[in-house]
Amino acid sequence: MNGAVLDPMLPLPYRVRQTRRETGDTFTFDLSPAAGGGSFAFAAGQFNMLYVPGVGEVPISISGDPGEPPTLVHTTRAVGAVTRAMRQLKRGDVIGVRGPYGVPWPVAEAEGNDVVIVAGGIGLAPLRSAVYHLLRHRDQYGKIVLLYGTRTPADILYRRELEQWRARFDLEVQVSVDRATPDWRGHVGVVTTLIPKAGFDRLNTVAMVCGPEVMMRHAAMDLEKRGVAPTSIYVSMERNMKCGVALCGHCQFGPTFVCKDGAVFRYDRVRELLAIREI
Amino acid sequence: METLKPVLAEQPFLHGLDDRHLDLMVGCASNVRFAPGEFIFREGEEANHFYVIRHGRVAIEVFVPQRGAITIETIGEGDLLGWSWLVAPYHWRFDARATELTRAIALDARCLRGKCDQDHDLGYELFKRFVLVIEQRLQATRMQLLDLYSVNS
Numbered sequence: 001m002n003g004a005v006l007d008p009m010l011p012l013p014y015r016v017r018q019t020r021r022e023t024g025d026t027f028t029f030d031l032s033p034a035a036g037g038g039s040f041a042f043a044a045g046q047f048n049m050l051y052v053p054g055v056g057e058v059p060i061s062i063s064g065d066p067g068e069p070p071t072l073v074h075t076t077r078a079v080g081a082v083t084r085a086m087r088q089l090k091r092g093d094v095i096g097v098r099g100p101y102g103v104p105w106p107v108a109e110a111e112g113n114d115v116v117i118v119a120g121g122i123g124l125a126p127l128r129s130a131v132y133h134l135l136r137h138r139d140q141y142g143k144i145v146l147l148y149g150t151r152t153p154a155d156i157l158y159r160r161e162l163e164q165w166r167a168r169f170d171l172e173v174q175v176s177v178d179r180a181t182p183d184w185r186g187h188v189g190v191v192t193t194l195i196p197k198a199g200f201d202r203l204n205t206v207a208m209v210c211g212p213e214v215m216m217r218h219a220a221m222d223l224e225k226r227g228v229a230p231t232s233i234y235v236s237m238e239r240n241m242k243c244g245v246a247l248c249g250h251c252q253f254g255p256t257f258v259c260k261d262g263a264v265f266r267y268d269r270v271r272e273l274l275a276i277r278e279i
Numbered sequence: 280m281e282t283l284k285p286v287l288a289e290q291p292f293l294h295g296l297d298d299r300h301l302d303l304m305v306g307c308a309s310n311v312r313f314a315p316g317e318f319i320f321r322e323g324e325e326a327n328h329f330y331v332i333r334h335g336r337v338a339i340e341v342f343v344p345q346r347g348a349i350t351i352e353t354i355g356e357g358d359l360l361g362w363s364w365l366v367a368p369y370h371w372r373f374d375a376r377a378t379e380l381t382r383a384i385a386l387d388a389r390c391l392r393g394k395c396d397q398d399h400d401l402g403y404e405l406f407k408r409f410v411l412v413i414e415q416r417l418q419a420t421r422m423q424l425l426d427l428y429s430v431n432s
Binding site: 188 | 347349351352353355418425428
């Protein structure tokens with residue numbers, strides 16, 4: 001798809017293969033080309049513009065495995081008209097897909113280093129594709145640490161997968177909730193409280209962070225406090241995107257466009273922008 | 280007989296404390312263990328100790344009528360438990376319960392307050408360290424209050 005599309009504003013039809021509910025308001029759907037054949041090559045951290053006919057178009061990160069391109073996987077929350085319409089999609093329905101767009105997670109730059117992934121809430125969705133890549137190429141990396149925080153135990157995204165990852169001997173997974181239920185036996189507190197004691201080498205670590213902006217700011221600060229260089233920390237910014245190809249300007253973030261220069265940014269390049277209110 | 284001095288010395292929050300002050304603290308220290316589910320202290324009790332967690336996990340809880348015990352935070356290995364011993368009238372404000380087998384160093388609060396009164400340098404060193412812990416906990420609590428993952432955040 002990447003080299004063949006001549007009009008970046010023209011969505012291609014994709015058929016829904018499967019849908020599944022993840023948490024209360026979060027769901028995942030798998031897509032494949034409606035015309036059959038072809039594989040969708042993407043890099044971990046990129047996003048697509050997904051179009052529901054008659055309703056609208058939204059940017060959604062690709063949360064599937066970049067090593068298994070025939071199936072396109074997206075996870076999203078039903079929070080607006082388009083995503084609420086997506087929640088009603090059934091197997092066989094057709095939607096439009098444009099992409100992939102955006103700067104991916106620095107999985108190549110991270111080779112030879114430890115990798116710490118800090119995810120908050122649905123921020124785990126765009127990071128899951130990075131985890132898949134890291135595990136598929138496990139020998140290329142040192143320690144891999146996944147720190148995940150969410151609101152309550154019922155809001156844990158990809159819970160079964162997290163449990164499987166946690167059971168591996170070559171991956172550290174820690175999960176924390178902001179608000180515990182009586183049956184929760186795990187850590188309680190914001191995800192940033194997991195950073196000080198996580199098992200990574202501060203001098204040889206690449207950090208990938210995604211979640212609410214406040215959480216990312218504080219996670220980056222705590223990573224820096226731990227000794228990780230700001231040039232080794234990457235964050236995924238979110239702004240309203242309309243065109244996805246740096247034409248409309250809706251996603252402008254200071255001197256950059258999130259759709260083209262992001263969504264993944266190296267932290268030292270956006271640290272001052274993050275401190276500016278209402279940018 | 281081996282004292283707790285080397286164990287105390289390796290605790291992150293006492294990093295950089297000089298030998299003389301470590302010796303003063305050892306005199307107030309004891310090794311303790313809590314079974315899973317055991318309360319370390321309850322709200323309203325006298326804060327006669329604080330604890331350095333060496334192994335395990337502790338839930339800091341509030342009991343709310345009709346809702347039961349609510350865990351507001353958990354702490355673990357290397358963390359400090361309790362600062363009410365620093366603030367008169369020295370009563371615990373929350374419950375603390377071991378959620379798994381937990382081993383800790385207990386520091387006798389009266390003993391340590393007495394030594395800090397006599398040796399202000401020790402007091403200053405401990406206060407510097409506790410302020411850092413309290414600041415970190417407060418920052419984290421403020422973030423929890425934001426409810427960042429809710430739809431409207």
